[in-house]
Amino acid sequence: xxxxxxxxxxxxxxxxxxxxxxxxxxxxxxxxxxxxxxxxxxxxxxxxxxxxxxxxxxxxxxxxxxxxxxxxxxxxxxxxxxxxxxxxxxxxxxxxxxxxxxxxxxxxx
Amino acid sequence: xxxxxxxxxxxxxxxxxxxxxxxxxxxxxxxxxxxxxxxxxxxxxxxxxxxxxxxxxxxxxxxxxxxxxxxxxxxxxxxxxxxxxxxxxxxxxxxxxxxxxxxxxxxxxxxxxxx
Numbered sequence: 001x002x003x004x005x006x007x008x009x010x011x012x013x014x015x016x017x018x019x020x021x022x023x024x025x026x027x028x029x030x031x032x033x034x035x036x037x038x039x040x041x042x043x044x045x046x047x048x049x050x051x052x053x054x055x056x057x058x059x060x061x062x063x064x065x066x067x068x069x070x071x072x073x074x075x076x077x078x079x080x081x082x083x084x085x086x087x088x089x090x091x092x093x094x095x096x097x098x099x100x101x102x103x104x105x106x107x108x109x
Numbered sequence: 110x111x112x113x114x115x116x117x118x119x120x121x122x123x124x125x126x127x128x129x130x131x132x133x134x135x136x137x138x139x140x141x142x143x144x145x146x147x148x149x150x151x152x153x154x155x156x157x158x159x160x161x162x163x164x165x166x167x168x169x170x171x172x173x174x175x176x177x178x179x180x181x182x183x184x185x186x187x188x189x190x191x192x193x194x195x196x197x198x199x200x201x202x203x204x205x206x207x208x209x210x211x212x213x214x215x216x217x218x219x220x221x222x223x224x
Binding site for chain 1: 199218
């Protein structure tokens, strides 16, 4: 079956750096998305990776290794507003989107 | 402003009742989707539509129905046949017509509670 694994919850300190990992086992691969979702709200797009390597976008970066079935989202200079769930989703060979359960990130002052 | 509007934001239903959740978009997107979100689980696809007057079942379509009579609108009906309908429902759209070729744009969600 298809599977995406993310840690359930992580805690970090304001101003620090945190890395949220995502490993996947899917039938084929056509890209990986990261979304941010604040409690009770809709997910919003953060990044899309289809080739290996690091994509940087301001304080957020996303890394992909297709050979390892692995991605991470790196958040720098953490702010309280970064407290949210971070969802990893993979596009499989049939162009269907498979979602992880999400990682709840708690930021402490 | 362009976007996706879902209504109602909160809905309470008695067992045995059908309810319809509205989803309207003015982004001129071809594809629209309905997801269900439960605590501790990833988003699960209920139905999707890539073109007007056509829609496909997702992974958990049983107990749900949809229509796509207009490009802008994709309402979801939660029928009495859905055994555990209490959940957070998300509508989304994307420009692509051949699967997930780009980011999804989500509505604010509708939280349905069955009493």
